[in-house]
Amino acid sequence: MTAESKKVTAQCSAEKLYNFACDFRNFQRMLPPQVEDFQTDGNTCSFKVAGFMQLTLQYAERNPYSLVAIAPAAGSNSPMPFRFVMAISAVDDNECHVVVRAEIEGGNPMMTMMLKPKLRPALDKIADQIQYYSAGL
Secondary structure, three states, X not given: OEEEOOOEEEOOOHHHHHHHHOOHHHOHHHOOOOEEEEEEOOOEEXXXXXXXXXXXXXXXXXXXXXXXXXXXXXXXXOOOOEEEEEEEEEEEOOEEEEEEEEEEOOOOXXXXXXXXXXXXXXHHHHHHHHHHHHOOO
C-alpha cells in the first residue's frame, strides 16, 4: 500500500530542505503530541507512540537534493515493513515542491486496513509542517 500527501511548496532551496531532512534532530519539533521519549543521534531516532510501541528509524536512502527515505532500523520492533519518503523537486533557488509518501509492504492486513484511512491526513499534516518550517531555513 502506498499513500501520498498533497504537494506543498517550501520557501527554500531543495538543497536546504534536503540538508534539514537529513538530520533527525530537526524532526522533533514537527512531531505530534502522541510521540513520546524522542531520542536521536542525528542519523537514527527512536520514540514511542502513545498507546503503541517503541520505534527506531534510520535513513534508508538519501539522494542529494531530491529524496530522503526513512525506514525501521535493523532489529527494531516494527509491526510491518514500511518507508517514509520525502520527494523534493526544485522550482528555483528559493523554492521547491515536496511530497511525502508512505510505502507499506506486507505486514498484518488488519493493521494495514486500520492505518489506511488515517495515513493520508497524517501525511498531509507532515507536508504542512515541512512547508511551515521551511520558511526559516
